[in-house]
Amino acid sequence: MSTWPIVGHEWAVNLLAQSVASGRLSHAYLFTGPAQVGKATLARAFAQAILCERGSGAACASGEPCRTCQRIAQGRYPDLQIIAAEKNTIQIEQVRVLQADAALSPLEGRFKIFIIREIERATPPAANALLKTLEEPPPHVILLLTSHRRDLVLPTVLSRCQVVGLRPAPLEQVRAALEARGATPEQAELLARLSGGRAGWALDALAHPEVVQTRGRHIDELLALTTDGASSRLGYAESLSRHADTIEETLGQWATWWRDVLLIQRGNPDGVINLDRRVQLTQQALLFRPEQVEGALADLMQTLHRIKANVNARLALDVLALRLPKPAVA
Numbered sequence: 001m002s003t004w005p006i007v008g009h010e011w012a013v014n015l016l017a018q019s020v021a022s023g024r025l026s027h028a029y030l031f032t033g034p035a036q037v038g039k040a041t042l043a044r045a046f047a048q049a050i051l052c053e054r055g056s057g058a059a060c061a062s063g064e065p066c067r068t069c070q071r072i073a074q075g076r077y078p079d080l081q082i083i084a085a086e087k088n089t090i091q092i093e094q095v096r097v098l099q100a101d102a103a104l105s106p107l108e109g110r111f112k113i114f115i116i117r118e119i120e121r122a123t124p125p126a127a128n129a130l131l132k133t134l135e136e137p138p139p140h141v142i143l144l145l146t147s148h149r150r151d152l153v154l155p156t157v158l159s160r161c162q163v164v165g166l167r168p169a170p171l172e173q174v175r176a177a178l179e180a181r182g183a184t185p186e187q188a189e190l191l192a193r194l195s196g197g198r199a200g201w202a203l204d205a206l207a208h209p210e211v212v213q214t215r216g217r218h219i220d221e222l223l224a225l226t227t228d229g230a231s232s233r234l235g236y237a238e239s240l241s242r243h244a245d246t247i248e249e250t251l252g253q254w255a256t257w258w259r260d261v262l263l264i265q266r267g268n269p270d271g272v273i274n275l276d277r278r279v280q281l282t283q284q285a286l287l288f289r290p291e292q293v294e295g296a297l298a299d300l301m302q303t304l305h306r307i308k309a310n311v312n313a314r315l316a317l318d319v320l321a322l323r324l325p326k327p328a329v330a
């Protein structure tokens with residue numbers, strides 16, 4: 001099947017609405033893009049567009065939504081099931097439950113829709129079982145898969161899906177979405193910048209303040225490590241390596257920090273991401289030499305690259321931790 005060009009959320013909604021309106025629906029779609037860019041949100045909006053009682057080709061947007069759109073938003077529509085990893089993997093039992101359910105007719109609408117999040121986490125037996133459904137789906141079944149690691153999705157699965165690639169949204173769009181959900185202008189500005197255009201992350205952070213607190217803790221840990229000796233650096237690397245899920249997020253946040261320090265050193269403070277830490281950023285800009293900061297940023301990028309290439313994470317993090325710069329100016 002085909003791959004659409006990588007598009008923003010609004011374009012994706014338009015493209016999908018056209019396929020609903022023209023009745024040219026595929027039986028399987030794969031939404032790809034960076035983690036928390038809004039893939040699951042898009043999948044749910046697409047499910048609403050397909051099942052909406054008003055049948056306009058799009059989900060109810062303005063005014064009172066229809067009962068179907070409403071229940072899908074609340075996660076209690078009987079013909080929409082969401083399957084996600086349990087203990088880090090999607091297991092064959094979950095696919096079997098899906099298949100038993102898929103064999104039955106929809107209870108309400110014309111379709112039964114299954115959203116499978118992070119399909120790359122399917123174990124090989126689960127992926128193979130799912131392949132059967134992708135090859136010969138019951139006519140009333142639509143599968144919406146998401147993945148931020150398209151490179152890990154089986155080619156046999158990819159080839160049976162309409163692939164929809166999502167790119168990060170412009171910051172003003174994220175900001176507007178946050179304000180529409182009740183964020184203050186300052187809060188919206190900070191979260192939009194921290195999100196890097198990943199609307200899913202921003203909305204999650206708005207609903208769960210601990211997301212921003214965790215990011216603050218990761219930055220504090222980085223700052224503490226720069227003045228720590230080798231043994232506590234290695235201890236930190238060891239404990240981070242045991243939390244595979246948070247490595248990328250943590251290193252990504254560290255990268256925004258060094259990037260901000262560099263912006264201030266270069267006299268360009270307007271572009272900083274960590275807006276709530278401007279005072280501390282200014283202090284840090286005086287403590288490190290620009291070439292140290294550039295080196296730290298390069299090390300981070302290389303570590304992220306290595307970890308994505310499945311190099312031993314512990315080893316990569318040890319090297320990174322030991323190479324973190326020490327303040328040059330006492």
Ligand SMILES: [Zn+2]
Pocket residue numbers: 052053054059060065066067068069070
């Ligand atoms: Zn509707």
